[in-house]
Amino acid sequence: MDKRVILSIKGNQTSFDGQNNSIELITEGRLYTKENKYYILKLRTYKSGYVP
Template sequence: MKHVMLKIEGLQTSLDGEENSIELVTEGKLYEKGNSIYLVYEETEISGMEGCTTTVKLSEDKISMKRFGVLKSEIVFEKGKRTVTNYPTPYGVMDMEVLTKDMGYTITDANKGNVSIEYFVSLQGMAESTNKLNIMIM
C-alpha cells in the first residue's frame, strides 16, 4: 500500500446549463489486488460527505466508487452502459441512474496518474445532470 496525494475535481452541469464544481486535495492510499487498482481516501466537509471513506476500484473495463461510513453508496461506471443504484440524500434514499459516456485511467509505475469519468445522472427523473470526475494521483 502506497501513500499518495489525490486531487479530485468534479464538475456537474444541469440540463439548463448551471455548473457546480468541487475541488479537493487529500491524502489517500493506492494498492493493487488481483487485476484491480484501488484508491482509498477520506471525504471531507468540502465534499459534503464528511465521515465517509471512498474506495475507487479501477478494473480493465469498469470503475466503481464505494462510500462507507455516515452515507453508504456504490456507483459503477462502464462505458456505454446504464446502471441503477440507491443513492442516499438528505431527503431520503433515491433511485439514481448513471449512464457512463466515457472513462479511462492511466497509472505509471511511479504511482502517478489520472482517472477520468464522464457520465450522465438522473435522480428519480427529477434532477438530471452531466458530470465529469477527474482524479489526479500526484
Template sequence: MNKKVWLSIKGQQGFYNENPETIELLTEGELYNKNNSDYILYKESEVSGMKGTTTTIKIEEGGEQISIIRLGTTNSHMVFKKGEKKYDRYTTPYGDFVVSILTKNIDIKYDENKQPTLIHLDYHVNIQGVQGSKNTLEIQVKH
C-alpha cells in the same frame, strides 16, 4: 503493498439549466493493486460535505469499469461502465436516495509501471428518477 500518493480531485456538477458547480480537493491517499484491480483510498473532508467518510475507488476490468465505494457518514457503491446505466442506494445523514448513473465516458491514463495517474469520468445522475445532472470527475494521482 500500499503506496502513499497525493490526489487532486476535481468534481463538477451541472443541472441542465444552470452553470456547473465545481469542488476541488487535494488530499493524501493510498494506492494499491489487489486481484488485478487498482484501488485508491482516501478520507473525505468538509470540502466534499462527507467528513467522516472513507472513499475507495476501484479500477477493474482493465479500466472498463470503476466503482466508487463510500463508507462512513455517507454510504454508497456507485458503479461506472461506459454506455451503461447503473443504480445505487445513496445513504446520507439526510436520508436515503436511489440514484441512477449513466456513464458517458471513462478515460484512465497509466504510467510506465501500469499505475493510474489520471482518471476522468463523464456521467449523468438522476436522483429518485427525477432530478438530473451532468457530472465530471477528474482524479490526478501523484506518486
C-alpha cells in the same frame, strides 16, 4: 505495491438555469495492489473551492 498518494477529484455541475458550479476534493490516500487489482483507499479529506 503500497504507496501514499494525493487524490484530486474535480467535478462540474450545470443547473437547469445554466449556472455552472465546480468543486475540487483533495484527499490523502493509499494506492495498493491485491490479487493483481489496484485499490485506492481514502484517508483524509480537504475541501477547496467550497463556499458555504
